[in-house]
Amino acid sequence: MVKSVCPYCAVGCGQNVFVKDERVVHIEGDPDSPVSRGRLCPKGSASLQLTTGETRRLEVLYRAPYASDWEVIDLDTAMDMVAERVLRTRREFWQWDVEGKRVRRTMGIASLGGATLDNEENYLMKKLYTALGAIQIENQARI
Template identity: 65%
Template structure:
C-alpha cells in the first residue's frame, strides 16, 4: 500500500490533498489500467492493439492533414487569421499544470483556438 500525503508546511494546503491528489496513485497502479494502445478503425466493431510508434504516426499524420486542410490564413476582408478551426483540445483534470501548459503551447503554435480543460468547465 502506498500512502500519499500533502506537505504540512504548505501555507496553501496545510497538508491536505484534493480528491485529485488523493486518487492519483490509483491512476498509475490500478489493475484495470490500460497499458497498450487500442485502436478501432472507422465503422469497425472490434478493437485491435497497435504498437506505440504506429499510433503516434497515425495521430501526427491526421493532425497535420487536418491543419493543412482547415487552415485559414485570412478572412474575407484580408485580415490575418493564421488559425485552424478543425483542431481542438480538451484536456483532462488528471493532468498537472506543467502538462496543461505544454498542451496549450502546442495547440496555440499549431493555430488551434479551441483549447479547453475539463477542470475549468
C-alpha cells in the same frame, strides 16, 4: 519515499509515495504539509488504487473507421498516425483570412483537457497547438 501532491481536487494535499523494488506500494498523507497536515480524504486515500489498480490500461488501442472493436497497436506507430492526421486535418481546415481579416489558423482540430494535468503539460500543449494554428483548446475550467 517520494514527495507528491494528491491528483484529485485543488486543495492540494501533500502525499508521501512509498516505493519498493521500483513499484509504488503505499501512499499516505504528508504530515509536513501546511495545507493538509497529513490528512487525505477518501479519494486521496484511494490513490494507490488509482495509480496501481488493475483497471488501468497499458497498451495503445485503435478503432478503425466502421470497425466493431479495438485493436492493439504499437505506440510509435500510433504517434506517427496521429501526427499524420493532425497535419492532414490542419491543412484541410486551414484559414489565412476570415472576412478579409488575417487569422492564420486551422478550425479542424480541437482539444479538451488540462485541469487534471501539470502546468508543464498545459504549457507544452498550448505552445504546440498555437504553433499548429489550432485555437479550439479548452479544459475543465470552462466546465
